[in-house]
Amino acid sequence: MPAAVTRAPDSGWTDPTCPVARTLDLVGDRWSLLVIRDAMDGARSFTEFQRRTGIARNILADRLRKLTAHGLLAQRTAPSGRRQEYVLTDAGRDLFPVVVTLRQWGERHAFTPGEPHSTLIDGHGARVPEVIPTGADGTVLDPDTTHVRK
Template sequence: MHDDPNATCPVARALDLIGDRWSLLIVRDAFDGVHRFSDFQRNLGMSRSMLSQRLQALQDSGVLAQQPAADGSRYHDYVLTPKGQALFTLVVALRQWGEAFLFAEHEPRSQLLTLADGQPLAPLLPQDREGRVLASAATHVVKPATP
């Protein structure tokens, strides 16, 4: 039995893994095509030791993997694993929420566009199995019974 009231919560477990600012920004940059330690450091402006710790934690949790550099150099690349790739929806949801609520109407910001037509992505909306869009009031959480 767990004494932690959040032990059965998938949100709490996800936050334990990728909930700190740096880990999620590393994942974001990996989706943007950053693979090298030096590029992560330059983009994020974090210390070498902090970056090393976060990269190792993301590898230990199966979000990132190291592989030989694609250019054949002595360096290695950090790549998203399937578990890491599955975070794309979360990154897009955070981006869309930030665009909607954290920028003034004409304030400059980066944009995520499709490669096919250069258009912004459609808003992510929770749906039921039949495709109906749901608000939080139309859902409920079922918690496991405690012994």
């Protein structure tokens, strides 16, 4: 079982028993997910993250510090040996399906028909198929066919 991502000891959870709320406490602001997205797309340095997102330097420094403290990013010495770089941890990489699902929702609902946008493709150049949750028997799951057990 992977190690749990942690929160700073001085802050409480929004909803201690809800995995969605805890996740949002960790990565639920706009900038954190954009930093994670860019790390998935190869960004490693502070300068790269700043250039790709346009985020203010002080906000970026804060997000990188928090994402590192919570175990989603790790710092290591760059191959040049002259600076530190940020890399995704296993916990950060586990957010890939979340980012893909957000991207696909955005493609369907955040653009007008025909409006240009980026597209996620696989290693063969094909568009990544839609992420659709399915049950153990292969049936498609949705809010009407699932419930939360507390």
